[in-house]
Amino acid sequence: SQQGEEDPQALSIQEGENATMNCSYKTSINNLQWYRQNSGRGLVHLILIRSNEREKHSGRLRVTLDTSKKSSSLLITASRAADTASYFCATDGGTYKYIFGTGTRLKVLA
Amino acid sequence: DVKVTQSSRYLVKRTGEKVFLECVQDMDHENMFWYRQDPGLGLRLIYFSYDVKMKEKGDIPEGYSVSREKKERFSLILESASTNQTSMYLCASSRQGAEAFFGQGTRLTVV
Numbered sequence: 001s002q003q004g005e006e007d008p009q010a011l012s013i014q015e016g017e018n019a020t021m022n023c024s025y026k027t028s029i030n031n032l033q034w035y036r037q038n039s040g041r042g043l044v045h046l047i048l049i050r051s052n053e054r055e056k057h058s059g060r061l062r063v064t065l066d067t068s069k070k071s072s073s074l075l076i077t078a079s080r081a082a083d084t085a086s087y088f089c090a091t092d093g094g095t096y097k098y099i100f101g102t103g104t105r106l107k108v109l110a
Numbered sequence: 111d112v113k114v115t116q117s118s119r120y121l122v123k124r125t126g127e128k129v130f131l132e133c134v135q136d137m138d139h140e141n142m143f144w145y146r147q148d149p150g151l152g153l154r155l156i157y158f159s160y161d162v163k164m165k166e167k168g169d170i171p172e173g174y175s176v177s178r179e180k181k182e183r184f185s186l187i188l189e190s191a192s193t194n195q196t197s198m199y200l201c202a203s204s205r206q207g208a209e210a211f212f213g214q215g216t217r218l219t220v221v
Contacts, residue, residue, distance in 0.1 A: 042212035
């Protein structure tokens with residue numbers, strides 16, 4: 001299986017704190033993406049970072065990519081209760097066939 | 111507004127039945143995907159299609175087949191449903207190298 005892994009599996013923080021989650025993957029990639037899933041729903045795309053990029057920002061989100069370590073991190077700053085969700089990374093394995101990790105469950109306490 | 115529509119939110123089928131899960135996208139995307147999601151296992155790719163009538167196996171294709179006769183429609187077929195296929199099924203579509211858009215999912219229970 002090419003499936004990647006997110007770390008930690010679960011994370012619980014207070015509102016206003018920053019949340020960091022990590023993703024490790026196994027194959028070379030063209031891009032890496034992060035998605036959010038609210039309970040029992042479909043996934044929503046958050047951010048895409050290409051293999052030649054090292055860092056990308058979108059609002060309160062910051063994504064880094066280290067292709068030499070085959071890893072990425074997602075930082076959510078100043079978290080809110082509405083950020084409570086599962087977060088997944090997805091890689092394309094160089095083929096545009098998107099493979100998802102096992103996810104990080106984030107709980108933001110008000 | 112972009113849309114990926116799955117035919118059912120909830121489905122209950124009997125063991126041995128042939129089951130069709132339908133997915134339609136209105137964005138003219140080349141790529142379409144079927145995943146299943148189980149607790150603790152994340153999303154696992156069942157099949158991927160990159161063009162009409164073209165398909166590739168994902169990580170867990172056993173017990174499933176797919177059909178893509180038109181660009182906008184990608185069907186997942188369970189030839190003979192079994193209880194271990196009880197799961198949440200998610201369909202997605204994308205352009206090459208771009209973000210994927212997901213349907214709301216079909217929660218299938220096989221009894």
